[in-house]
Amino acid sequence: MKEKVEDILYRSTVRIFEDIAFMLPNMELNEQQMGASVEVAVAVDFCGPFNGKLVVRISNSLLPILAANMLGEGEPPCRSEQLDALREVANIICGNLLPALTGTKEVFRLSAPSLISSREPLDHPNDIPVAEARIGIDEGRVEVVLFIEDKEVDR
Amino acid sequence: MALNILVVDDSSVMRSIIIKTLHLCGLPLGEIYQAVNGLEGLQALEENWIDLALVDINMPVMDGEEMIEKIRRKPDIADLPIIVISTESSRKRVEALRRKCDGFVHKPFTPEELRKAIMKVIGGLNEGEGGGYTLQVNGPDF
Amino acid sequence: MITYALGSCLGIAIYDPEACVGGLLHVMLPLSTIDPEKATRNPFMFVDTGVPKLFIECYKAGAKKERLQVKVAGGASSKTEGEDLFQIGRRNFIILRKLLWRNGVLLSSYDVGGTLSRTMSLEIGTGRVTVKADGITRVL
Numbered sequence: 169m170k171e172k173v174e175d176i177l178y179r180s181t182v183r184i185f186e187d188i189a190f191m192l193p194n195m196e197l198n199e200q201q202m203g204a205s206v207e208v209a210v211a212v213d214f215c216g217p218f219n220g221k222l223v224v225r226i227s228n229s230l231l232p233i234l235a236a237n238m239l240g241e242g243e244p245p246c247r248s249e250q251l252d253a254l255r256e257v258a259n260i261i262c263g264n265l266l267p268a269l270t271g272t273k274e275v276f277r278l279s280a281p282s283l284i285s286s287r288e289p290l291d292h293p294n295d296i297p298v299a300e301a302r303i304g305i306d307e308g309r310v311e312v313v314l315f316i317e318d319k320e321v322d323r
Numbered sequence: 324m325a326l327n328i329l330v331v332d333d334s335s336v337m338r339s340i341i342i343k344t345l346h347l348c349g350l351p352l353g354e355i356y357q358a359v360n361g362l363e364g365l366q367a368l369e370e371n372w373i374d375l376a377l378v379d380i381n382m383p384v385m386d387g388e389e390m391i392e393k394i395r396r397k398p399d400i401a402d403l404p405i406i407v408i409s410t411e412s413s414r415k416r417v418e419a420l421r422r423k424c425d426g427f428v429h430k431p432f433t434p435e436e437l438r439k440a441i442m443k444v445i446g447g448l449n450e451g452e453g454g455g456y457t458l459q460v461n462g463p464d465f
Numbered sequence: 466m467i468t469y470a471l472g473s474c475l476g477i478a479i480y481d482p483e484a485c486v487g488g489l490l491h492v493m494l495p496l497s498t499i500d501p502e503k504a505t506r507n508p509f510m511f512v513d514t515g516v517p518k519l520f521i522e523c524y525k526a527g528a529k530k531e532r533l534q535v536k537v538a539g540g541a542s543s544k545t546e547g548e549d550l551f552q553i554g555r556r557n558f559i560i561l562r563k564l565l566w567r568n569g570v571l572l573s574s575y576d577v578g579g580t581l582s583r584t585m586s587l588e589i590g591t592g593r594v595t596v597k598a599d600g601i602t603r604v605l
Contacts, residue, residue: 183431184431186555186559187431187433187559188431190559190560190562190563190566192495192556192559192560195551235336237563238336238340239336239339239340239343240340240343240566240567240569241567242463242567249335249336252334252335252336253336255334256334256336256337259334259381259410259430260410260430260431262410263381263409263410263411263412263430264410264412264430264431266412267412267413272412272413272414272417273413273414273415274413275413275415275416276413277381278381278410279381280333280381280382280383343569344571346569347569347570347571348571433562434566434571435571435572438571462530462567462568462569462570463567463568464516464517464564464567464568465516465517465520465521465524465530465568
């Protein structure tokens, strides 16, 4: 079951990066991507039939490209816009991931995405990662982690 | 007649994407107003004549659903055409939203999907006819 | 103008109905960076080099960007999505959309994806674009 959740998380993430940021993830991470840092992170809290959060971490080098592509601009926008682009990407991934996991009967409420430290110790007792996806793009990497407060999704 | 449009979304990047799409629709655009939440959106409606509102749902301070409910209760703007642009996927919520608004566009969307929803509400241009869809004559590549 | 065997390749038809100028491009791969030398010899092989040239050549013939209708077909996968490791068809379309968005152009219509090979034609006198797949022809 965990594999299925990870597969859905992976596909949801890839699809969003392709569709709104026009970025082409590698099939498998290469050495450079595996060694890349993921310095920037955002989190989206959600509540519904189960509560949790989605964390998206990304290499700094990818942020300007992400934002420029989303805006359809040749030059990257300012840093605050880049971060806003990442927040919106996280919002859209989360909003599409949850119905992919549970179907369209359930109602989830998402909070506004917020910037967090990528090194932030996630030591809240309910912060148990249930699925993680990593994708390589250009010289960088994106990591997406799904945390759920209870393990309902495993059933 | 120039159309005044209100774009309500807490993401500035998303507002920019929507506004760029508006410019590419070939519509006679007047003013485009922006708001970061439902409350600001209502203030913009108080102060300006708006012909169409494009509204996100999940926003802080006041969400899109509450904003739309308040609009539908005000006699002078109750009939404002509204298109919801949201990640919302719950069948129940989407049906409830569709009853209150004139169009629903699911994120992620292509600019063509947004254009189609806008044209359906505003009317005028037939699908597949007319000129091209661009006002950006000098792009970086062509 | 007609182009055949659009599997993962993309057929891109652009047409200015006022100038009666148009072009039809058949691209195979998304990015020229994988083989810059080949892209220099044949820019029309790649989305990122072929599409700008298509537009620019049409401008030279009298087309105006703001009048150009853009229609696309192809981008199929040879197998089911899970088995299509390289997803060339999908990637071709993604890069095309990125290019069009950057340059402020929306698609008029498109028929992409799936697993069927397509044939695409553009009638220069009328701008009519048709796509044939699995024996069925329809106007795009």
